[in-house]
Amino acid sequence: MTTNILAIVDHADGQLRKSAYELVSEGRRLADACGGTLTALIVGQEDIPDAPELAEYGADTILVCYD
Numbered sequence: 001m002t003t004n005i006l007a008i009v010d011h012a013d014g015q016l017r018k019s020a021y022e023l024v025s026e027g028r029r030l031a032d033a034c035g036g037t038l039t040a041l042i043v044g045q046e047d048i049p050d051a052p053e054l055a056e057y058g059a060d061t062i063l064v065c066y067d
Contacts, residue, residue, distance in 0.1 A: 003034035008041045009054070016042075016050045021057050028058025043067060 007027040009020035024040050031038040040059040042048055045067060054062050 002036040003031075004036040005031045005034070005038045006041060007038060007059070008043065011042060011044060011048055014046050014048060016048060016053070020054070024054050024057040024059050031058075031060075037061065039063060041065065 005027045007023045009023055010017045011020065020040075024038065027038045027040070037060040038058055039061040040054045041063045042051055043065045048064065051062055051064055
């Protein structure tokens, strides 16, 4: 059975926090161990220009949700 991982990442002032990259890296490790995929979710009211960088840290899919 595969298990997909969802990482809800943190940001402030239009930039991802360092912890967001760490979370995605760890999520990638877990997704690989479970044979699943990793989705990174960013929730906020502003554009996050750094969002595509999460793919470099292992996110298969990056979702941005504006509240």
